[in-house]
Amino acid sequence: MGGHGSNKNGNESLTSRLLGSGLSGILELVCFHPVDTIAKRLMTSTKKPFSSGQSSAEGFKMLNQVIFKDAANQSTFVKYKSLFPGVGFAAGYKVMQRMYKFSGQRYVRDYLQNNHQSSFKSMFGDNWKTMMHATAGRGATWTAARNAPGSFALFGGSAFVKEHMFNLSDYNQATFFQNFCASIGGAFASLAVSSPLDVIKTRIQARSAESAESGWVILSQMVKNEGFGSFFKGLVPKMLVVGPKLVFSFTIADASIPIISSFIDGKK
Incomplete structure (x- = not known):
């Protein structure tokens, strides 16, 4: 498919x-x-805004200094810019991550639909499209085994909402609100499914080299000593912190790709 290929059968071009x-x-x-x-600066600061004996004005002044540091007395625009330290690396990483995840899934989905649609229909019946989108999401991130279950749930959950809640046969026809709802379903399913591996990974990284243990040992100890509920520790805070980001980016990608495609590919 070329960079400005035609938009046949609902397939967007690489550029779109x-x-x-x-x-x-x-x-x-x-x-x-x-x-x-802002969150990191507040967590690492030893200053205490609004402590006893401080007036409200003094508290806000100290809070302003903690958040904006050297830009505390600058213009609003300069203050906003100061909240992007190291943005060069962060921007490149975030953009590449989303391009890889969201555009890659669509290519795997197209391949499965063009070559293995009958197999999915025979195996999953009416749910074949949901499972195809989920499998495509998993395939798009196969290099990171930890991400596979989460990606499967992300795209599968989104497809499930679009098909079973909104009765959409062509997901590209979803409205912004429908994409938003589908992204919520996919994002929270993704976080829930990937939580057990995230907990194990975090415990592995938290151990020193001297007391290092394998993931399988940690897993068995968690089941024995803490029960299966331990695999979902920290899930609620993670949903509150990570969930909105994933919902936001997934909604924007799902809504903008068909729109951009209509401008670029529709000109052909």
């Missing part, structure tokens, strides 16, 4: 997919990177 998924990464960075920066 890269632009749409890249846009989702850029907007996610613009909206959420400042929030992350």
Whole structure:
């Protein structure tokens, strides 16, 4: 499929997919990177805004200094810019991550639909399209085994909502609201499914080299000593912190790719 290929059978061109998924990464960075920066600065600061004996004005002044540092007394635009330290690397990473995940899934989906549609229909019946989208999401991130279950749930959950809640046969016809609802379903399913491996990975990384244990040992100890509920520790905070970012970027990608495709591919 060429960079400006035609938009036949609902398939977008490479350019449309890269632009749409890249846009989702850029907007996610613009909206959420400042929030992350503020949170980190508040957590690492030893100053105490609004402590006893301080007036409200003094408290806000100290809070302003903690959040904006050297830009505390600058213009609003300069303050906003100060919330993007190291943005060069972060921007490249975030945009490439979203382009790889969201545009890659669509190519795997197209391949499965063009070559293995009958197999999915025979195996999954009426749910063949949902399972195909889920499998495509898993295939798009096969190099990272930890991401596979989460990607499967992300795209599968989104497809399930579009098909069974909104009765959509062509997912590209989804409205922004429908894409938003589908992204919520996919994002929270993804976080829930990937939680057990995330907990194990975090415990492996938290151990020193001297007390290092394999993932299988940690898994068995968790089941024995803490029960299966331990695999979902920290899930609620993660949904509150990571969920909105994933919902936002997934919604933007799903909504913008067909729109961009209509402008670029429709000109042919």
